[in-house]
Amino acid sequence: MQHPxxxxxxxxxHFRVAFHWSEAEAFLGGGVPPELTEKLDPHRLAMRGTNAAQPRCVALQGTVGVAAHCGIYAQRPSVCREVQPSWEFGAISPQCDKARLAHGLPVLTPEDWLDPFDASEPPIPQSA
Ligand code: SF4
Ligand code: SF4
Structure with a gap:
């Protein structure tokens, strides 16, 4: 199954991606590439491109709703790690639903996490 x-x-x-400046300071253990950030206020940075009327993170690769991925996945800010897709762990995610609807995409459902090629489940329910 391809991850949704x-x-x-x-x-x-869709969102402004803001986080503490230390996340982009290597000497403090921060891994976010500083050149992809901009100063938001004395305490926070934002991913470039997200502090805009029509946000799009500079690290996003691909086309929204078709094929997209984070170009700095292993180094992404903490706030990005906290966003969960709806139903991956059995519950809706308001952030996920809001972003998808804003882009004209249907919200995820539990069915989006079923693997049609999962051989561990019988294709036809067994009768008693
Ligand atoms: S997950 Fe990656 S592409 Fe998405 S907002 Fe965060 S840094 Fe940008
Ligand atoms: S909006 Fe939801 S499904 Fe789309 S990339 Fe974000 S978490 Fe994943």
């Missing part, structure tokens, strides 16, 4: 986020990317093109 790899056909989406909507949340990376």
């Amino acid at each position: 986020c790899l056909r989406c990317g909507a949340c990376c093109a």
